[in-house]
Amino acid sequence: MQLSREDLLEAYRRMKIIRDFEEFLHDEIAKGEIAGFTHLYAGQEAVAVGVCDHLDADDKIVSTHRGHGHCLAKGCDVEGMMKEIWGSREGLCKGKGGSMHIADADVGMLGANGIVGAGAPIAVGAALSAKIDGKGKVAIAFSGDGACNQGTTFEAMNMAVVTKAPAIFVFENNHYSEHTGFEYAVGTDKDIASRAEAFGMKVWRADGTDFSAVHDTMSEVLEYVRAGNGPAAVEFDTERFYGHFEGDPQRYRAKGEIDRIRAERDCIKKFRESVTEAKLLDGAELDKVDAEVATQIENAVVAARAAERPTAEDVLADVYIDY
Amino acid sequence: MAKKMYREAVRDTIFQEMQRDPSVVVLGEDVVGGMGTAGGPEAIGGIWSTSGGLYDEFGGDRVIDTPISESAIVGAAGGLALAGKRPIAELMFADFIGVSLDQIWNQIAKFRYMFGGKTKCPAIIRLIYGAGYNAAAQHSQSPHGIMTGMPGLKVVMPATPADVAGLLRQAIRDDDPVIFMEHKALYGMKGEVPDDPDFTIPFGHARLTRAGQDVTILATGMMVGMAERAADKLAEDGIGADVIDLRTTSPLDEEAILDSVEVTGRLVIVDEAPPRCGLATDLSALVANKAFASLKAPIEMVTAPHTPVPFARELESAYLPNPDKIEAAVRKALAYN
Numbered sequence: 001m002q003l004s005r006e007d008l009l010e011a012y013r014r015m016k017i018i019r020d021f022e023e024f025l026h027d028e029i030a031k032g033e034i035a036g037f038t039h040l041y042a043g044q045e046a047v048a049v050g051v052c053d054h055l056d057a058d059d060k061i062v063s064t065h066r067g068h069g070h071c072l073a074k075g076c077d078v079e080g081m082m083k084e085i086w087g088s089r090e091g092l093c094k095g096k097g098g099s100m101h102i103a104d105a106d107v108g109m110l111g112a113n114g115i116v117g118a119g120a121p122i123a124v125g126a127a128l129s130a131k132i133d134g135k136g137k138v139a140i141a142f143s144g145d146g147a148c149n150q151g152t153t154f155e156a157m158n159m160a161v162v163t164k165a166p167a168i169f170v171f172e173n174n175h176y177s178e179h180t181g182f183e184y185a186v187g188t189d190k191d192i193a194s195r196a197e198a199f200g201m202k203v204w205r206a207d208g209t210d211f212s213a214v215h216d217t218m219s220e221v222l223e224y225v226r227a228g229n230g231p232a233a234v235e236f237d238t239e240r241f242y243g244h245f246e247g248d249p250q251r252y253r254a255k256g257e258i259d260r261i262r263a264e265r266d267c268i269k270k271f272r273e274s275v276t277e278a279k280l281l282d283g284a285e286l287d288k289v290d291a292e293v294a295t296q297i298e299n300a301v302v303a304a305r306a307a308e309r310p311t312a313e314d315v316l317a318d319v320y321i322d323y
Numbered sequence: 324m325a326k327k328m329y330r331e332a333v334r335d336t337i338f339q340e341m342q343r344d345p346s347v348v349v350l351g352e353d354v355v356g357g358m359g360t361a362g363g364p365e366a367i368g369g370i371w372s373t374s375g376g377l378y379d380e381f382g383g384d385r386v387i388d389t390p391i392s393e394s395a396i397v398g399a400a401g402g403l404a405l406a407g408k409r410p411i412a413e414l415m416f417a418d419f420i421g422v423s424l425d426q427i428w429n430q431i432a433k434f435r436y437m438f439g440g441k442t443k444c445p446a447i448i449r450l451i452y453g454a455g456y457n458a459a460a461q462h463s464q465s466p467h468g469i470m471t472g473m474p475g476l477k478v479v480m481p482a483t484p485a486d487v488a489g490l491l492r493q494a495i496r497d498d499d500p501v502i503f504m505e506h507k508a509l510y511g512m513k514g515e516v517p518d519d520p521d522f523t524i525p526f527g528h529a530r531l532t533r534a535g536q537d538v539t540i541l542a543t544g545m546m547v548g549m550a551e552r553a554a555d556k557l558a559e560d561g562i563g564a565d566v567i568d569l570r571t572t573s574p575l576d577e578e579a580i581l582d583s584v585e586v587t588g589r590l591v592i593v594d595e596a597p598p599r600c601g602l603a604t605d606l607s608a609l610v611a612n613k614a615f616a617s618l619k620a621p622i623e624m625v626t627a628p629h630t631p632v633p634f635a636r637e638l639e640s641a642y643l644p645n646p647d648k649i650e651a652a653v654r655k656a657l658a659y660n
Contacts, residue, residue: 060406084439093439103438110405111438115429121395122430125402125410132348132384132408139402152425155395162390318440319474321498323527323574 535563
C-alpha cells in the first residue's frame with residue numbers, strides 16, 4: 001500500500017529522530033557524561049517505525065534493552081526520554097529507570113526491559129487483556145535474535161497460541177546476541193520465524209532495512225491478528241550499527257563490516273533513495289526534516305543537561321502506591 | 324457469618340470479586356482443568372479446589388487455563404495488570420517461583436519504581452506453600468522470606484478462613500502487586516467468615532490471637548495454630564503469652580510486635596522456613612534494634628533447620644516447628660535471668 005506524502009514524511013521524521021537520538025547519545029556517552037549501560041538502536045529504525053506506525057495508544061508494545069527506538073516510535077516524549085537517560089527527576093521515569101527501563105503506559109509503551117526475553121510473557125498478558133476488551137487491539141513483543149533463545153519467549157509463544165491471544169512477536173534479527181553471532185547461537189537453520197511457526201503461528205519474514213517492506217508486512221500481520229485469528233510472528237532481517245553496549249570494542253565484527261552495512265543496509269538512506277527516485281518526496285523537504293530533527297535532538301540534550309537532578313529523598317518514592 | 328473452609332474462602336472471595344469487578348481475571352495451570360480432555364472443562368477446578376465454577380460463570384477469557392509455563396503465567400499477569408486488569412495468577416506450588424522468579428523479582432515487583440511511579444501493577448500471585456503433606460523438597464517450601472525481601476511486593480499469609488476472605492479481597496482491590504500465600508495444610512480448616520461482600524482486612528495490621536503478659540510469640544500461616552496450642556498449654560501453668568499473627572510480612576506491623584515485647588520482655592519467633600536470612604532473623608533484628616532495652620532474655624527462634632524439606636513422615640515431623648518446640652522455647656526464654 002502506497003503511503004501518502006504526509007505519512008511518508010512523518011515516517012521519515014520518526015526514523016530520523018531515532019537515528020539522531022542514538023548518534024547524539026553515542027557521542028555524549030563517549031564524553032562520559034551519561035551513567036550506566038546504554039544499548040543503541042541505530043540501524044533498526046525502519047522496524048520500530050514500520051511496526052508502530054500501525055498502532056494507537058490502546059495497542060501495547062513491550063520492548064527490550066535496546067528500546068529507545070521502540071519508545072520513540074510508539075510516541076514517548078523525546079525530551080522526557082533524554083532527561084531520563086541523563087538521570088533527571090524530570091525524566092520520563094523520574095530518573096529511576098534510565099536507558100533500559102523507559103516506559104510510558106499512556107502511549108501504550110509497557111516498558112523497555114533489561115532482561116533479555118522477559119518482555120514476551122508480559123506482551124501476552126497485555127494481549128489477553130485486549131482479547132477480553134474485544135476491540136481488536138493487539139500487544140506486540142519486540143525481541144531480538146538473542147531473546148529468541150530464551151525459554152520465556154517459547155513459553156509466551158505457546159501460551160499465546162493456546163489462548164488465542166492477539167499478540168505479535170516481532171523478532172528483529174540484527175545478527176548479534178550481545179557479542180555472539182546469530183549463526184552460532186540460533187540452532188534453527190538461519191531462521192527464527194520457523195520456530196514461531198512450529199509453535200502454531202502464522203509467520204511473515206521481511207527485510208527490516210526496507211521501510212515499505214516492514215510497513216506492508218505489518219499491514220498484513222495486523223489485519224490478521226486484529227481479526228481475531230490469534231497470535232502471529234514476524235522476523236525482520238536488520239542491522240545494528242553500534243556495539244551491544246556503548247563502549248563495546250566490537251572485535252567480533254568482520255573487517256569493514258560496519259562500513260558495508262552503513263553503505264548498503266542503512267534503512268534511512270534506502271528510504272531516502274526510494275522515495276526520491278519514485279518522486280514521492282524531494283531531497284529538499286527531507287533535508288528540511290533532517291535540520292528540524294537535528295535541532296530537536298540538540299535542544300533535548302540541552303534540556304536534559306539543565307534538568308533538575310533527583311535527590312536522596314527520591315530514592316524512597318514510588319516503591320508502592322500505598323504501603 | 325458462614326462457616327467455611329479456608330479453600331472455600333479463597334474460591335468464594337475470588338468468585339464474588341469477579342462478579343463485582345469485570346477487570347478481575349484468573350489464570351494458572353488447571354484453574355479450569357480438563358481442557359482438551361474427554362472430561363471437558365471444569366473436570367478439576369484447580370487441584371486445590373480453589374477455582375471451581377469460575378469458568379462456567381465467567382468464561383474462558385477471564386478464567387484462563389494455561390499450559391505449565393510459570394514464567395509466562397506470572398509474566399502474563401504482569402502484562403494484564405499493566406494493561407488495566409486485576410489478574411489473580413495461581414502458582415500451584417510456591418516452589419515453582421524458581422522457574423518464574425524473573426517475572427516476579429525483576430518485572431512485577433519493579434514496574435512501578437523503575438517506571439517512575441506512573442504505572443500500577445495490581446497483580447496477585449497466589450503461592451500455595453508449606454509442608455505437612457510429605458511432598459518433599461520441591462513441593463513443601465515456605466518461600467515467604469524470599470518474597471518479603473523484595474521491595475515492591477506485598478506479602479500476605481492468612482492463617483484462618485476469615486483472614487483469607489478479608490485479606491484476599493484487600494489484595495484484589497489493592498493497586499500494588501501482592502504475593503498471596505495459602506498454606507496447603509490449612510485448606511481444610513473451618514471457621515466463621517463474614518458475609519459482608521466488602522469485608523476487607525487492611526495490610527500491615529497484625530492480629531492478637533492470645534493475650535498474655537509473660538512472653539510474645541510471633542507466627543504466620545500454619546505456625547499460628549501451633550503457637551496458639553503452645554500458648555493454651557502454657558496458660559494451664561499460669562504462663563501468659565501474646566500470640567501475634569503477623570498476617571502480612573510486607574508491610575509489617577512493627578508497632579504490634581514492639582508494643583508487645585515492651586510489655587513481655589521475652590520473644591519467641593516461630594517460622595516454618597529455614598533459619599538463615601529469613602523472617603525469623605529479620606524480626607529478631609527488628610526487636611534487637613528497636614526494643615533492646617525491653618528484652619529480659621535472648622530472642623528464641625523456632626524454625627525449620629537449615630536443610631531442604633525431607634520426605635518421610637518422621638523426617639518431616641522433625642523438620643517442622645510444633646507446639647512442643649514452641650513451648651520449650653518459651654520455657655527457655657522464661658528461665659533466663
